[in-house]
Amino acid sequence: MPSSVPASRPVTISAFELTKISLPELHFRLTCSTGTYIRSLAHDFGQSLGCGGYLKALRRTQIGGFRVEEAPGVEEWLAYFRTKKDKMQQE
Numbered sequence: 396m397p398s399s400v401p402a403s404r405p406v407t408i409s410a411f412e413l414t415k416i417s418l419p420e421l422h423f424r425l426t427c428s429t430g431t432y433i434r435s436l437a438h439d440f441g442q443s444l445g446c447g448g449y450l451k452a453l454r455r456t457q458i459g460g461f462r463v464e465e466a467p468g469v470e471e472w473l474a475y476f477r478t479k480k481d482k483m484q485q486e
Contacts, residue, residue: 406431420451 407428415422421440427433434450441448456463467475 404430408436419446424456426457 408425408431409428410424410426412424413421414424425433433453437448437450439448454463
């Protein structure tokens, strides 16, 4: 019978920072390699501490050269799509 547990593989955590401790919650920021399962990392932390662990929230702030701070806002996207729509209607 096939296992539903993915095979473990090496990952790299190049930066880790605890940004807030408000027990029972811990907030952290990290930089990791492609293929790192952050939910699994939280689970592993809980196992190591003997108390269990899970993610309450997860936010990706960068992937490759794309950073959330540089992402277009909602208004920019709306303007872009309005322009596209107008051009399509003129054709």
